[in-house]
Amino acid sequence: MSEAQRVRTPSTEVEGLLLEAADALLEAEGPDSLSVRRIAREAGVAPMGVYNHFDSKSGIIDALLGRAFDRLHATLEEARLIADPLEALLDGGRRYRELALARPQAYGLMFMRVIPGFEPSDASKHAALRSFGSLLANVEFAVASRAIPDGDPLVISQAFWAAMHGWVSLELLEMCFVADGDAGAEALRRILIQGLRAEEPLSS
Numbered sequence: 001m002s003e004a005q006r007v008r009t010p011s012t013e014v015e016g017l018l019l020e021a022a023d024a025l026l027e028a029e030g031p032d033s034l035s036v037r038r039i040a041r042e043a044g045v046a047p048m049g050v051y052n053h054f055d056s057k058s059g060i061i062d063a064l065l066g067r068a069f070d071r072l073h074a075t076l077e078e079a080r081l082i083a084d085p086l087e088a089l090l091d092g093g094r095r096y097r098e099l100a101l102a103r104p105q106a107y108g109l110m111f112m113r114v115i116p117g118f119e120p121s122d123a124s125k126h127a128a129l130r131s132f133g134s135l136l137a138n139v140e141f142a143v144a145s146r147a148i149p150d151g152d153p154l155v156i157s158q159a160f161w162a163a164m165h166g167w168v169s170l171e172l173l174e175m176c177f178v179a180d181g182d183a184g185a186e187a188l189r190r191i192l193i194q195g196l197r198a199e200e201p202l203s204s
Contacts, residue, residue, distance in 0.1 A: 015053045017043040019067065022060050026105045031115050034061060061109070062121050068106040069127035075099055076134035085142035086193050092138060093164050093189040100168040107172065111165060135161060148196045156196060163192055 021043035025033045036057050040047040054060040079092035100107040108114040110128070120128075136157045142148040148156065167188055170176045178184035 011053070014043075014045055014049055018045060018050060018053060018060060019063055022064055023067070023106075026064060026109065027103060030105055031061075031109065036060075058118060061115060061118055062124050064106070065109055065120055066124040066127045068103070068110050069124065069131050071103075071106075072096070072099060072110070073127065073131040073134055076131060080134060080138055085138060085145055085147045086197075088138050089135075089142065089160065090189050090193060092135060093160070093192075094186075096164050097168050097171075097185055101171065104172050107168070112169070132157065132161065142196075149198075151196070160192060160196075163188060 018039060022034060022039045025039060025042060034057065036047050036050045039060060040050055043049070050057070050060055054063060075095045075098075076092050079088050079095055082088040082091055105114075136153060139148070139153045139157045139160070143151060143153050143156070167176070167185055171181055171185075176184065
């Protein structure tokens, strides 16, 4: 086959192959496995492909970070389909934990600064804010509908996220000492909801 007859892999497909390979490596072997050569080899692409599509190793890590936050945003948006605002918050908390436990290395990349010196781009920061926005929208709905008597939705959302992150982080560090992690996490979520329904508002 001549050079003219050879079919080249489309650029978008190469980018997808590299991201899939990097994502799989991250979860299987952790962030130390994310070298340009290793990602390219796993994707079946020349190392220059990483530089052509992502500029650098940091570029592909940033793309993984944005992808992880997009994944979180999508799963939290599903919780917003639930009509009862408090059940929506409970379901969002469950989904958050399930995603973290299913993809612990991605969770570490998102929230635990596991790659020293790496700085996320503005686009990745925006993706993170979109995820938080899904939780905030649920809380705003709960306050507006009086399911939560009163309070600053931003403060409530930050507190709820902090509690979920704390629980999940302890689980991932194997410092969760309850016998049943599922039941314990559910108990925490219900304690939070019970507290939010108290008469004294949580505000700044």
